[in-house]
Amino acid sequence: MKKLIFRILGGIVILIVALFVFVSFTWDKKFDAPMPDLKASKDSAIIARGKYLAFGPAHCATCHVSMDKIAEVDGGAIIPLSGGWELDIPPGTFRAPNLTPDMETGIGKFSDGQIARALRHAVKHDGSMLFPFMPFQEMSDDDVIALISFLRSQPAVKHEMKKTELKFLGKALMAFGVMKPDKPKTTPPKFMVPDTTAAYGSYLANTVANCVGCHTDRDLKTGKFIGKPLAGGFQMPADAFSEGYSFITPNLTPDIETGRIAKWDREQFINRFHSGRVYKTSPMPWGFFSRINDTELKALYAYLTSVQPVEKKIDKSVFLPGEKLPPAN
Ligand code: HEC
Ligand code: HEC
Numbered sequence: 055m056k057k058l059i060f061r062i063l064g065g066i067v068i069l070i071v072a073l074f075v076f077v078s079f080t081w082d083k084k085f086d087a088p089m090p091d092l093k094a095s096k097d098s099a100i101i102a103r104g105k106y107l108a109f110g111p112a113h114c115a116t117c118h119v120s121m122d123k124i125a126e127v128d129g130g131a132i133i134p135l136s137g138g139w140e141l142d143i144p145p146g147t148f149r150a151p152n153l154t155p156d157m158e159t160g161i162g163k164f165s166d167g168q169i170a171r172a173l174r175h176a177v178k179h180d181g182s183m184l185f186p187f188m189p190f191q192e193m194s195d196d197d198v199i200a201l202i203s204f205l206r207s208q209p210a211v212k213h214e215m216k217k218t219e220l221k222f223l224g225k226a227l228m229a230f231g232v233m234k235p236d237k238p239k240t241t242p243p244k245f246m247v248p249d250t251t252a253a254y255g256s257y258l259a260n261t262v263a264n265c266v267g268c269h270t271d272r273d274l275k276t277g278k279f280i281g282k283p284l285a286g287g288f289q290m291p292a293d294a295f296s297e298g299y300s301f302i303t304p305n306l307t308p309d310i311e312t313g314r315i316a317k318w319d320r321e322q323f324i325n326r327f328h329s330g331r332v333y334k335t336s337p338m339p340w341g342f343f344s345r346i347n348d349t350e351l352k353a354l355y356a357y358l359t360s361v362q363p364v365e366k367k368i369d370k371s372v373f374l375p376g377e378k379l380p381p382a383n
Contacts, residue, residue: 073226081225085183085235087175089167092195094203104204107197108135111263111350112190113342114201117150128331128341136160136211145224148185149215156210169202174242176235183228183235185218186277191238192261196245248349255357258350259284265354268338269303274382282307285364286314286371289382296335298375302368309363314371315355316363323355324348333372 095101108114115127120138127133137152137160152160161169161179168179174191176184190198220228227233246257259265271281271288281287286305292298304314315323330344346354373379 077222077226077229081220081228083183083228084181085175085177086181087171087177087235087237089165090170090174090195090198092166092170092199092202094166094206095199096203100200101203101207103197104200104202104207105132106345106347107201107262108204110342110345111258112201113263113339114153116339116342117187118153128339130341130345134208134211135205136213137215138213144221145185145227146218146220148187148218150187151215152211152213153205154208154211154213155206156212159212159214160210161205162210166202169205170198173198173201174238176237183233185224185233186236189236189264189267190261191236192240192242194243194246194257197262248353250349250352250356252353252356252360254350255353255355258354259357263343263346263354265306269306282362282364282366284358284361285366286368287366289379290337291379292375296337299333299335300373300377300379301333301336302371302373302379304368304371305364305366306358307361307364307366308359309365312365312367313363314368315358320352320355324351327351336372
């Protein structure tokens with residue numbers, strides 16, 4: 055009997071050691087996604103579009119500035135994207151890098167193709183995977199060019215960021231191929247002309263501004279989408295930045311009873327965006343979105359009021375410190 059127990063224990067120890075050895079030798083994978091043939095431009099209108107995206111609908115600056123500057127940038131300050139946001143979660147500690155043209159600590163040495171590949175194929179300049187913080191894979195060629203052109207137009211800021219560090223869970227997800235770089239689901243358009251149509255609104259909501267990423271219910275552990283698109287219900291428990299507040303995203307579909315904006319006319323929708331942040335720690339980048347121009351806000355309204363209504367009652371979307379969230383899903 056004793057012998058058997060020792061054998062079983064011995065077997066378990068060997069398995070655990072084998073798992074650690076396997077993970078530590080195989081997690082550091084390189085991926086070879088194509089580098090899009092897109093070139094940065096010096097044209098001032100193209101640079102202006104990139105800046106508008108980065109400090110408006112695409113909200114790059116919510117993560118690529120130091121954490122003590124985020125509120126200022128949300129409030130309208132324009133500062134170089136010298137990196138800084140850090141998120142410590144079970145798979146690892148993720149750090150948003152310096153995106154100014156500094157040669158040593160920024161993107162100075164990266165080619166346009168490398169930066170375009172990061173956005174479109176979630177592969178970093180060194181071929182490693184970018185964890186899914188940036189769902190911009192289907193952004194148009196012209197908008198990717200605008201962003202790269204803007205990044206290159208910034209002053210070079212020397213700011214050494216520590217690298218992202220994966221923990222055992224993150225490494226295991228890589229080793230077993232559970233996590234792979236996000237790919238475009240459809241062929242990204244060459245360009246999208248900003249207008250007030252639902253088609254352009256869909257491009258904003260699904261690709262540029264990622265409304266769908268927060269306003270769709272997701273599994274809290276895996277991040278997988280489990281609810282109907284834009285029907286809300288995604289729980290955001292209190293975290294290090296929320297000063298004790300928790301949030302549940304409202305239903306944005308046009309269901310007349312349960313859709314948050316179903317009874318709003320276009321004017322009200324636009325005014326709600328212009329007036330910006332109500333809850334200081336809401337994860338929605340309200341300040342950035344308050345700078346979305348009226349053409350694009352009209353497009354968002356046209357799109358959100360055109361999607362399939364989904365009946366999903368979200369009684370409350372803001373929870374004070376200490377208030378309990380209802381059971382998930
Ligand atoms: C939610 C936070 C967040 C937002 C928003 C965001 N980023 Fe990032 N970005 C990150 C993080 C975190 C990393 C590093 C991830 C990693 O190491 O796996 C990163 C990495 C990058 C890289 C990779 C650089 C390299 O090493 O190759 C580029 C380029 C980049 N971001 C550009 C952008 C642009 C352009 C935007 C806006 C269109 C943007 N990011 C919006 C968090 C963000
Ligand atoms: C990072 C997550 C996140 C993103 C991205 C996001 N939202 Fe939200 N949104 C929230 C949360 C959380 C709330 C509830 C708290 C609040 O009102 O700030 C909310 C609330 C709202 C409300 C209700 C506001 C009110 O006063 O009743 C509207 C409308 C809305 N979002 C629309 C959008 C649209 C349109 C987009 C894309 C352009 C978007 N959201 C992107 C998280 C997000």
